[in-house]
Structure formats: structure tokens, C-alpha cells
Amino acid sequence: MSAVIPTHNTPTLAIPTGLRQWIDSAIALTTPAAVHWCTGSAKEAKALTKALVEAKAFHPLPADRFPNSYLYRSNPNDVARTEHLTFVCTEKADDAGPNNVWMDPVAAHAKMDALFAGAMAGRTLYVVPYCMGPIDSPYSRCGIEITDSAYVVLNMRLMTRMGTAALERISRDPSCVKGLHSVGDVNPDRRFIMHFPEELAIKSFGSGYGGNALLGKKCHALRIASWQGRSEGWLAEHMLLLALESPSGETHYVAAAFPSACGKTNLAMLVPPDALPGWKVRTLGDDIAWLHPGPDGRLWAINPEAGYFGVAPGTNAKSNRNAFEMVKRDTLFTNVALTASGDPWWEGLGGTPSIDWQGQPYTPGNGPAAHPNSRFTVAAKNNPCYAAESDDPNGVPLSAIIFGGRRRSLAPLVFEALDWAHGVLIGASVASETTAAITGQVGVLRRDPMAMKPFCGYHFADYWRHWLNLGHTLTRPPKIFHVNWFRQNDAGQFLWPGFGDNLRVLKWITERVNGTAAAKDTPIGPMPTRAALDTTGLTLSEDALSELLTVDRAGWRAEAALLKADFAAYGERLPAALTHQLEALVHRLG
């Protein structure tokens, strides 16, 4: 992408000296043709968009049906996060843990600086100040991303509070995350996403895609923030955040951690089924939550993001009507297909594609028309069920935390933790089939503790200890649950209808919080009795229901043995309380 705003501008605010020096040294290293300080204004976005359209990098969608919306096709070698190229560079290798790929920080800086040298020649360098969380929240944290991608700038503008307001906060409090990004030559052999948690710094080269390039998201708000949260007493989690209002008007706030492409956006935007009138779901966040113990002994949550980078395939008027409506304006689509009339298209939408995600005439034998990890970027405020509490500087108090994974077998529809420590074990034992959100094989079951395998910026054993310790500070902790929407029958069909019908599970969960729903005790934790799960208006065979609500003891014994082996990889650092929880589970399984 060449220089699109070829004029130098200067920031209108005083930049703290250390930051100014960092920016100056990045300019000296990357030698851009121009430098642009982003203000986040509509005028700026318009100019960038226009330049991208002129450069044919943005394809305008039909303005009558998709106003202010564009299709962007990324390099076909750059369509998902790349975990093997993502590093945590701590002084001591042990601090990154076996869950991360580690590199010595001195070696990592040298490697990256060699790549960045002269990398922005002929391009514009954008200075992108952003704030993760409401501008006026004590829980929010700022960052500056330096990038040579106008696509990244426009995405960051939708995904974060980007521009002047963030820069104002930074000028008052310079402790911000420094992110340096270049798309480079988009060569997978020269692609690295490096994190320096001890320096609050990120260097990302060679990718323009999502979590690799929008540095406020996974790099800052999860990997660096999880490190900060450990030392400051809070948690940065891969969680959606929703408000659930019952017909009687009572609201519960719920956070849920599922691995990538396992249903967070869909649950966060849930449209209740007609058979359960009076229930309402409002969205606070769809991907990341920062959790802080409050003075009242409850756990409080904010969503650090301001937009969604959501999975397109599977989205339709029936599965997620809110998302379907939301992406009809002001939306950037990445790697979707087009219909003959030029509308965006993806698998599961209905209708037929004409042009595939690579811009070629669609041929059915050539794989899916839209890339399975094709995405929409849209401001959260465009969500028809946006929760106003998203802007509350104090966040919202959690009633429940849900963990879940994509498992065709074993894990039942829902079960409950006996207490916080058992809940930490449940989180640590999350396993899920891999999805298109990361490069590599899809459908392989792997352990993904707390859905944070790709995102925890430090040793998992230390992370679980932090979770356990944090629980001790809560006098009114949220209840913890585990769900699985993805059980399959022998024919490979989903047993549970999912989507809007997941409300039935949320209903049981909040009734458990209120102490009004029945449960049967099982070795893995309390589960709904058949009568306690509201199946009004649901056409589901009793066989399927009983399969969804049964514990396969032999299967769970095998699972516990696997878990024990997986935990062994974390060695001496593994908290004893977690080992005790696992032993207790084995004991209950008999």
C-alpha cells in the first residue's frame, strides 16, 4: 500500500518526551515518505477511504444497500492469526511459559529492527493513538500504534477509541503501550509478531491481518494487558460481555470465554426465541473483557474495545439477526465473496456467490466462496442491541463467568462449578477444536485454557495462580459455568440448535445465580435437571436432550488423565490448589 496521505502533519498536543523519542526513532528507522498523526475524525477516515478506493485496495459496496461499506481482500497468504510466528519476549524464558513461543528480547529487537529498517520508504507512517476502554475509565489503558497500513488505521478507528481524545489522555499519562507495525512485503517468511511485556512494547511485521496487525486487540488488550493485570491485580480475558434482562426486569451481567470462532460474537448479540417472551440480551463486548475486583467484593468488567471484528460465515437473519442488520452500513468486510449484484456474500447467508474472496469468478469445486475466516469490522454503536453500560467508566458487576469450547463429544450442554477454585480448574481444562481463525489444520481438538492459549502473555501456571488468588479477594464472586453448543450426533449434525436457543442455557445460569433453578449433582458439577432447562417451543428429541445432559463417566475419567498429563508440562509452577481440584474430580468420578 503506497502513501495515501502524503502530507506531513503535526500533533496539536504536547507528547511526553519518552514517547516522542520512540516515535522519532521509529521514523528514523523506517524512513517513511510522510508522517500522519491520526485524529480519528470523520474527515480523516473519508480521505483514507477515498485513497484506498483509488488505489483499488477498497472495493465500494452498493451504496443503496450497504452505505459507507467496503470490501478489502487481504493477501491470500495473510488471512488469519499465525501463532507459530507470535512471540513473547521476556527476560527469562520461563516467564513466557510452555504456552508461548519465546525469544530473547535483545535478539528479538535486533531481528525486528533489521526488518523495519527502511520498510516504510515511499509510504506514509501513521501515528495512531488509541484508548482501550472508555476514555474516562480508571481501568482503561492507552497505546500508540505506528503503522504503514491505512486499512489498519480505519480498522483501529472502528475497534478502539482512536485519535485526539486518546492522545489527550496519553499526554496526561504517558504509560502507554508502544506498538510498531509494518505490513512489510507480506511475506510469511518475514512475518513476526513480537511482544515485550516488560517494556509494554509490540513489534509486528509482515502481516496486515486482524489480530496480527490491529495491535490494540490481541497484542495489547490480551497479551500485554494480561501481564499488566497480573502485577496490578486484575484479569485481561478473551471474553464477551452481555447484559441479560429477565421478563421481571432484573439484569445480570455475564462474561463468557470461548476460543476463536467458537461463538462469542453470536452469544453476545443473541436474539431470544419467540417462545421465551420478555427476555432481552444487550451487548457490552464480543471478544475481550478486563475484570477488576471491586470494593464491594464483586468482579467488575469493562470491554476495552469499541467495535467488532466478527466472523462473517454463518451470519444470517436467523442465526444472528442483530449482526445481519448491523453490517448493512459503515462496515469494512475482509475476504468475503460477492453476489452478481455486488453485495457481500458468505457461506451460510443464503443466495449464491458470483465472485470469490480472491476476486475470481466463483467455481464450486474451488473451496468456499468467502474465506472461512472472512470478517466484518463495524463500530459497536451500530449494534441494534448495544448496551449503554459499555461506556460506564466503572464497568458492570458480573453474576456469572462461562467457559466453553467446540467439542463434538464429551462436554455436556452446561454444567456448573462447585466454587471459584473448581471454576478455575474448569477454565484451565477448556479444550476445543481448532478453527479457521488461526492458520493450520481445522477441527483438531486441543487444550485452550480459558480460551487464552494464543493470548496469555505469560506462563499459564502463573496465570492460574493469579486467577486463584484473585478469587480469594472476592466476597461475592461470579458463579462459574461451562457450556458446549457444538455436540454432534453420529451423522455429524449438531445436537443443540444453538444461537438464539442458547438463551435457554443463559436463563438456567442466571436462575442458578438467583438460587431458583433446580440442578442434579454430577461428578463434574451441578447440571440442569430435565425440568429445569426451559425447552418451551423447542423441537428437540428427548434422546438428544438426554445426551446433552448426561455425564459420560468413562469419557471424563480419560479426560482427567489427559488433563493431568497436560498440566505436567507446567511443572513446579503449577498451583497446588489446581492439582487438588483435579484430584477431587478424579475422586468424584470414581
Ligand code: GTP
Ligand atoms: P472470534 O472473533 O474468532 O473470537 O470468534 P467468536 O468466538 O466471536 O465466534 P462467532 O460468534 O463469530 O462464531 C464463529 C462461528 O461459529 C460462526 O460461523 C457461527 O455461525 C458459529 N456459531 C456461533 N454460535 C453457534 C451456536 O450456538 N451453534 C452453532 N452450531 N454454531 C455457532
Ligand code: SPV
Ligand atoms: C480471534 O481470532 O480470536 C479473533 C480474530 O477475534 S483476530 O483479531 O484475528 O484475533
Ligand code: MN
Ligand atoms: Mn477472538
